[in-house]
Amino acid sequence: MKLKELREEKGLSQSDLASVLNVAQNTISQWENGTRGIDNKMTVRIAIFFEVSTDYLLGNDSFGRLTQDEKLIELMKRAEYDHGLKMVFNKTADLDDKELEKLSKMIDIIKDEE
Numbered sequence: 001m002k003l004k005e006l007r008e009e010k011g012l013s014q015s016d017l018a019s020v021l022n023v024a025q026n027t028i029s030q031w032e033n034g035t036r037g038i039d040n041k042m043t044v045r046i047a048i049f050f051e052v053s054t055d056y057l058l059g060n061d062s063f064g065r066l067t068q069d070e071k072l073i074e075l076m077k078r079a080e081y082d083h084g085l086k087m088v089f090n091k092t093a094d095l096d097d098k099e100l101e102k103l104s105k106m107i108d109i110i111k112d113e114e
Contacts, residue, residue, distance in 0.1 A: 001031065001032070001034065001038075001057065001058060001059055002052075002056065002057055002058075002059060003028075003031055003032050003046065003057065004032040006050040006052065006057070007028075007032075010050070014028040014029055014032070015028075020049065021042070021045065021046065021049070023042075043057065043058070053070070069102070
């Protein structure tokens with residue numbers, strides 16, 4: 001688990017991260033030292049927060065960090081479709097027309113995969 005490494009890279013204390021994730025600070029400590037597991041939903045939330053794949057978060061280095069395109073795809077795949085669209089489009093305020101067109105194509109690809 002790369003939680004501690006990612007947290008420290010962002011300059012966050014355990015307390016800071018606990019606040020972001022709405023959990024107790026000792027929960028973060030237990031996750032980091034491996035005495036407590038993390039459920040799937042929280043794993044996804046943490047991965048999205050740190051902009052990494054869940055595989056990377058769990059220690060599979062072969063996946064590495066997500067590109068912007070991969071982040072958007074992960075958001076879509078891991079959220080309920082309608083809720084996922086709202087999440088993605090809330091994050092697109094700063095995208096230009098070319099990036100929005102690219103996002104639209106990615107959404108079409110994801111829909112085709114289902």
